Amino acid sequence: xxxxxxxxxxxxxxxxxxxxxxxxxxxxxxxxxxxxxxxxxxxxxxxxxxxxxxxxxxxxxxxxxxxxxxxxxxxxxxxxxxxxxxxxxxxxxxxxxxxxxxxxxxxxxxxxxxxxxxxxxxxxxxxxxxxxxxxxxxxxxxxxxxxxxxxxxxxxxxxxxxxxxxxxxxxxxxxxxxxxxxxxxxxxxxxxxxxxxxxxxxxxxxxxxxxxxxxxxxxxxxxxxxxxxxxxxxxxxxxxxxxxxxxxxxxxxxxxxxxxxxxxxxxxxxxxxxxxxxxxxxxxxxxxxxxxxxxxxxxxxxxxxxxxxxxxxxxxxxxxxxxxxxxxxxxxxxxxxxxxxxxxxxxxxxxxxxxxxxxxxxxxxxxxxxxxxxxxxxxxxxxxxxxxxxxxxxxxxxxxxxxxxxxxxxxxxxxx
Numbered sequence: 001x002x003x004x005x006x007x008x009x010x011x012x013x014x015x016x017x018x019x020x021x022x023x024x025x026x027x028x029x030x031x032x033x034x035x036x037x038x039x040x041x042x043x044x045x046x047x048x049x050x051x052x053x054x055x056x057x058x059x060x061x062x063x064x065x066x067x068x069x070x071x072x073x074x075x076x077x078x079x080x081x082x083x084x085x086x087x088x089x090x091x092x093x094x095x096x097x098x099x100x101x102x103x104x105x106x107x108x109x110x111x112x113x114x115x116x117x118x119x120x121x122x123x124x125x126x127x128x129x130x131x132x133x134x135x136x137x138x139x140x141x142x143x144x145x146x147x148x149x150x151x152x153x154x155x156x157x158x159x160x161x162x163x164x165x166x167x168x169x170x171x172x173x174x175x176x177x178x179x180x181x182x183x184x185x186x187x188x189x190x191x192x193x194x195x196x197x198x199x200x201x202x203x204x205x206x207x208x209x210x211x212x213x214x215x216x217x218x219x220x221x222x223x224x225x226x227x228x229x230x231x232x233x234x235x236x237x238x239x240x241x242x243x244x245x246x247x248x249x250x251x252x253x254x255x256x257x258x259x260x261x262x263x264x265x266x267x268x269x270x271x272x273x274x275x276x277x278x279x280x281x282x283x284x285x286x287x288x289x290x291x292x293x294x295x296x297x298x299x300x301x302x303x304x305x306x307x308x309x310x311x312x313x314x315x316x317x318x319x320x321x322x323x324x325x326x327x328x329x330x331x332x333x334x335x336x337x338x339x340x341x342x343x344x345x346x347x348x349x350x351x352x353x354x355x356x357x358x359x360x361x362x363x364x365x366x367x368x369x370x371x372x373x374x375x376x377x378x379x380x381x382x383x384x385x386x387x388x389x390x391x392x393x394x395x396x397x398x399x400x401x402x403x404x405x406x407x408x409x410x411x412x413x414x415x416x
Contacts, residue, residue, distance in 0.1 A: 004032065004033070004034045005032065005033055005034065005086075005087035005088070005377070006033060006034045006035075006036060006084055006085070006086040006087055006088075007028050007033040007034070007035060007036065007086060007087065007088045007089065007090060007373075008036045008037070008038055008056075008080065008081070008084060008086045008088075008089045008090070009021065009024075009025070009035070009036070009037045009038070009053075009089075009090050009092065010037075010038045010039065010058075010077065010089065010090070010091045010092065010096040010100045011037070011038075011039045011092040011093060011096060012039065012040065012060055012092075012093050012095055012096055013039060013040065013042075014037070014039040014040065014041070014042035014055070015042050017037060017039055017092070018051065019265070019266060020180045020290075021092070021180065022051065023180075023181065023183075023362050023366055024180070024366060024369060025037075025051070025052060025053055026052070027366045027369070027370055028370075028373065029052060031370060031373060031374070033087070033088070033373075034054075035052060035053035035054065036053060036054045036055075036056060036084060036086070037053045037054070037055050037056070038055075038056040038057075038058045038076075038077065038080055039055075039057070039058065039060070040057065040058060040059070040060045040061075041057045056080055058073060058076045058077060058080070059072045059073055059076055060073045060095060060096075060099075061239070070099070073095070073099045074099045074102055074103050075103075077099060077100050077103035077104075078103040078106055078107055080103075081103055081104060081107035081109050082107045086109055087110060087111060087377060087380065088109070088110070088111040088112070088113065088373060088376060088377060088380070089104050089109050089111075089112055089113070090112075090113040090114075090115065091112070091113070091114045091115065092115050092117065093115070093116070093117050094116060094137070097114040097115070097116060097141070097144060097152075098137070098140045098141065098144055100112075100114075101114060101144030101145065101147065101150070102143065102144055104147060105144075105146065105147050109147075110149060110380035111149050111150075111373075111376035111377055111379070111380045112147045112149065112150040112151075112376075113150070113151050113153060113369075113372060113373070113376065114144070114145070114150065114151070114152045114153065115152075115153040115155075115177075116152065116153070116154055116155070116159060116287065117155055117287040118155060118159070118285065118286050118287030118288075118309060119159055119162070119285060119287075119308075138166060138168055141163070141168045141169070142167070142168050145168065145169045145173065148384045149376055149379050149380055149384070150173055150376075151173060151174075151175055151372050151375075151376060152169050152173055152174050152175070153175050153176070153177050153369075153372070154174060154175070154176050154177075154287070155176070155177065155178060155179055155286075155287035155288040155309060156176065156178070156286075156287060156288055156308050156309045156312050157176050157312075158308035158309070159287065159308055159309070160174045160175075160176055175372065177365060177368045177369060177372075178288050178312060178359060178360060178365065179287070179288035179290065179293055179360060179365060180290070180362075180365060181293075181360060181361060181362030181363070181364065181365030181366060182290075182293045182294055182296075182297045182356060182360050182361065182362060183297075183362050184297055184356065184357060184361055184362070186270055187269075187270055187273065187294050187297035187298045187356075188270070188297070188298065188299075189298060189299030189349065189350070189353050190274045190298070190299070192277050192342070192345070192346065193274070193275055193277070196227045196228055196229055197227075197228045197229070197277040197278060197338075197339045197342075197345075198228070198229045198230075198231060198275060198276045198277050198278075199218075199228055199229070199230050199231070199276070199277065199278045199279075199280055199303075199335060199339070200230075200231045200232075200233050200261075200272065200273075200276045200278070200279055200280065201214045201230075201231070201232055201233065201234075201279075201280050201281060201282075202233035202234055202264070202269070202272065202279070202281075202291045203233075203234050203281060203283070203289070203291055204234050204235070204236070204237045204240065204243075205232065205234050205235055205236045205237070205243065205244040205249060206236075206237060206240055206242040206243055206244060207242045207243075207244060208242045208283065208284045208285070209281065209282070209283045209284075210281065210282025210283050210284065210305065210325070210326070210331075211232065211244060213282045213326060213327075213328045213331055214230070214232070214258070214280060214282055214331070215230075215232075215252055215257060215258050216328050217230075217328055217331045217332045217335055218230035218257050218258050219257045220328070220332050221332060221335060221336060221339070222257060224336075226336055226339055226340070227339075228335075228339045229259060230257070230258045230259065231258065231259040231260070231261050231276075232249065232252070232258055232259070232260045232261065233261045233262075233264050233272055234262075234263060234264075235262055235263040236249070269291075269294055270294075270298065273294060273295060273298040273300055274298065276300055277300070277338075277339075277342075277345060278300065278301055278302075278303060278335065278338050278339070278345065279291065279292065279295035279300045279301070279302050279303070280302075280303040280304070280331075280335065281302070281303075281304045281305075281310060282303075282304065282305050282323070282325070282326075282331055283304070283305060283307055283309075283310055283325075284305070284307055284325050284326065285307050285308050285309060286307065286308065286309030286310050287309050288309050288312060288313070288360075289304075289309060289310060289313075292304060292310065292313045293313065293356060293360045295352065296313060296319065296352040296353065296355050296356035296360065297353065297356040297357075297360070298349075298353075299349040299350060299352060299353045300349050300352065301319065301320050301321075301338055301344075301345050301348035301349050301352060302314055302319065302320030302321070302348075302352065303320060303321050303323065303331070303334045303335055303338065304320065304321075304322060304323075305322065305323055305324065305325040305326075306322045306323065306324055306325060307325045310322075313355065313360075315351070315355070318348065318351045319348050319349075319351040319352040319355055320348055320352065321334040321337070321338065
């Protein structure tokens with residue numbers, strides 16, 4: 001009997017994988033794949049059995065580039081791939097992409113998917129310390145993307161364009177799939193709550209999420225007598241160089257300018273969004289922000305920045321407002337307008353729900369990933385140098401055609 005083909009997902013957090021990717025696991029299982037997940041040990045139950053996958057603990061730190069610890073990650077993945085002999089591996093986030101792709105090449109894995117969920121601190125920070133690290137990452141990606149049967153998935157076209165322009169990946173290898181999707185049955189529109197408008201910024205508490213600009217905008221608006229509440233939702237990320245200290249969050253809360261609601265993850269977020277009137281994310285750069293997709297599905301208007309990833313969700317004047325990045329004055333004006341115009345707010349929220357349905361539903365995103373898997377597995381079955389069995393131009397279309405049309409286009413490839 002022919003053994004069941006295997007897929008190995010590699011992530012830098014098992015908890016994050018469970019939160020964001022379980023629908024992808026189910027779809028891969030429906031495709032006939034045996035599921036394995038490699039990630040650092042988790043604070044929660046980590047055997048994966050009750051989630052339908054086999055879990056493998058690997059050494060990986062989310063921060064740092066230790067010359068002793070980083071090679072251990074590559075070696076652990078190399079051993080895992082040689083032992084499991086997967087048909088396909090899917091690396092999620094930057095470190096798994098860098099180290100997993102190298103291990104996959106050395107182990108002879110026949111098909112590789114790399115998802116970059118956002119270029120993050122290394123690409124937003126311009127300090128003298130970070131610039132050399134960015135060059136090192138770009139060089140590492142060039143090496144990692146040499147595999148003959150590989151697709152690199154970006155969450156927005158700006159990030160894709162950067163990698164192509166810098167010669168890191170070819171246009172044929174690069175595709176855009178907007179995020180991990182949203183469950184439209186969980187995140188649903190609800191009437192605005194009574195009382196003064198509530199504006200939330202929900203994310204990890206990092207400086208590059210624009211938290212300082214949000215707090216300053218709240219201070220200015222309150223000083224002008226604007227009646228509204230402003231809440232930070234989330235907690236610091238000690239593994240990220242841009243993290244905001246807990247002490248600073250407590251100082252802001254004690255000042256009365258903003259409220260700090262702390263971490264409200266997973267099942268709590270629909271209720272948090274239902275308590276809000278406006279969702280704000282003045283970030284410097286994103287892949288596709290999950291909170292903005294959830295806000296759209298929940299029928300809330302958005303105020304965000306003209307930054308990669310953020311602007312993908314907003315049709316200015318229809319479902320939200322875009323302001324320049326790091327521009328507090330523009331942020332103040334945008335928030336004031338929505339706070340003082342409830343009818344516009346509600347209309348934008350209704351439009352936002354339609355954007356979520358048409359472009360960001362979980363079913364749509366999963367269909368796109370499954371199309372990529374089928375294409376790569378088909379190519380692996382015939383080997384390097386063989387002509388693709390996909391329709392002419394299908395790979396190029398993946399990043400260009402409208403989201404609502406994508407599944408039908410790709411289903412025409414059929415199953416192998």
